[in-house]
Amino acid sequence: QKNWLREFYQVVHTHKPHFMALHCQEFGGKNYEASMSHVDKFVKELLSSDAMKEYNRARVYLDENYKSQEHFTALGSFYFLHESLKNIYQFDFKAKKYRKVAGKEIYSDTLESTPMLEKEKFPQDYFPECKWSRKGFIRTRWCIADCAFDLVNIHLFHDASNLVAWETSPSVYSGIRHKALGYVLDRIIDQRFEKVSYFVFGDFNFRLDSKSVVELLEFDKELSVFKDRLYELDISFPPSYPYSEDARQGEQYMNTRCPAWCDRILMSPSAKELVLR
Numbered sequence: 001q002k003n004w005l006r007e008f009y010q011v012v013h014t015h016k017p018h019f020m021a022l023h024c025q026e027f028g029g030k031n032y033e034a035s036m037s038h039v040d041k042f043v044k045e046l047l048s049s050d051a052m053k054e055y056n057r058a059r060v061y062l063d064e065n066y067k068s069q070e071h072f073t074a075l076g077s078f079y080f081l082h083e084s085l086k087n088i089y090q091f092d093f094k095a096k097k098y099r100k101v102a103g104k105e106i107y108s109d110t111l112e113s114t115p116m117l118e119k120e121k122f123p124q125d126y127f128p129e130c131k132w133s134r135k136g137f138i139r140t141r142w143c144i145a146d147c148a149f150d151l152v153n154i155h156l157f158h159d160a161s162n163l164v165a166w167e168t169s170p171s172v173y174s175g176i177r178h179k180a181l182g183y184v185l186d187r188i189i190d191q192r193f194e195k196v197s198y199f200v201f202g203d204f205n206f207r208l209d210s211k212s213v214v215e216l217l218e219f220d221k222e223l224s225v226f227k228d229r230l231y232e233l234d235i236s237f238p239p240s241y242p243y244s245e246d247a248r249q250g251e252q253y254m255n256t257r258c259p260a261w262c263d264r265i266l267m268s269p270s271a272k273e274l275v276l277r
Contacts, residue, residue: 001038001041001042001045003247005045005046005049008022009049009051009052012051012052013051017082018081018082018084018085019079019080019081019082019085019088019142019144020055020078020079020080020081020082021077021078021079021151021199021201022077022078022079022080023075023076023077023078023151023153023154023201023202024075024076024077024078024153025074025075025076025153025155025202025203026074026134026155026203027039027062027063027064027074027075027076028064028066028074032066032074033066036064036066039062039064039076043060043062043106046078047060047104047106052080054082054083054084055080055081055082055083056081056082056083056104057080057081057088057101057102057103057104058078058079058080058081058104058105059077059078059079059090059101059104059105059107059116059140060076060077060078060079060104060105060106060107061075061076061077061078061107061108061111061114061117061119061138061140062076062106062107062108062111063075063076063108063111063119063138064108064109065108065109065110065111070121071112071119071121072121072134073119073121073134073135073136073137073138073155074134074155075119075134075136075137075138075153075155075202076153077117077138077140077151077153079140079142079151081101085144087100087145088100088101088142088143088144089101089142089143089144090116090140090141090142090143091116091140091141091142091143091148091193092115092116093115093116093117093118093141093193094115095115096193098143099116111138116140117138117139117140118138118139118187119136119137119138119139120136120137120187121134121135121136122135122136122180122183123183126157126176126179126180126183133157134155135155135156135157135180136154136155137152137153137154137155137184137202138152138153139151139152139153139187139188141193141196147197147274148194148196148197149196149197149198149199149271149274150188150196150197150198150199151198151199151201152184152188152198152199152200152201152202153201153202154181154184154200154201154202154203154204155202155203155205156177156180156181156203156204156205157173157176157177157180157205174222177204177205177222178222178225178226181204181226182226184200185200185226185229185230196270197267197268197270197271197273197274198267198268198271199265199266199267199268199271200230200265200266200267201263201264201265201266202263202264203262203263204222204262204263204264204266205262223264223266226266229268229269230266230267230268231266231267231268231269231271231272232264232265232266232267233265233275235261238259239253239259239260239261239262240260240261240262240263
């Protein structure tokens with residue numbers, strides 16, 4: 001935690017963002033029942049640190065209710081607003097209106113009843129072999145300077161077996177991820193609410209096409225299915241997965257999976273225009 005926070009604070013100091021969104025997946029770690037006790041300490045440190053003192057408003061949404069298998073996603077969404085930003089609003093999905101953001105608030109356990117977000121776990125028939133796992137999304141909506149946009153924290157399905165992933169091109173797991181991502185995109189542009197620009201970022205678990213890598217050394221393909229709906233800035237960093245879990249070997253990859261760009265920031269065409277503006 002100490003090392004991670006030090007690096008995070010350095011990024012904040014370097015870029016000095018006015019609005020900051022941090023999306024976490026597998027919050028509490030793989031052994032979440034034993035590790036959830038550390039989450040509160042982490043959040044308290046993050047909100048009270050000197051490095052974050054200029055961010056006088058914050059919203060933290062933690063899905064910690066691991067006893068609810070039907071709903072638990074282990075997602076954590078953090079939003080920090082700089083004191084220089086004025087008149088920032090967040091959307092109330094139940095009342096269907098914006099509310100001014102003030103102070104720092106933390107929500108956990110039963111996020112399903114929190115009107116300031118939408119949270120869903122993917123339908124069980126989407127899961128490989130219909131086995132529950134912590135996969136889903138959290139959506140929030142914001143308005144800054146009359147510019148409205150959605151921020152979606154997402155966690156898609158991983159490759160359960162390297163051998164199965166090598167059998168077909170694209171792999172069966174790639175097809176499951178496409179189905180789940182399509183489900184999310186359809187949900188955030190359906191008729192229930194006004195359509196706005198959206199950013200979707202988190203752990204997509206995208207993999208290199210293993211069959212093609214072995215045969216043709218071709219690379220990242222999964223996002224091409226959504227090229228008309230999602231845009232991505234150029235990738236200028238090495239694969240984000242699977243780095244060693246040993247803190248002494250933090251810059252090395254594990255041998256368990258083929259390295260891939262699993263962690264991505266995607267956006268709608270209109271959101272791209274906001275970024276480039």
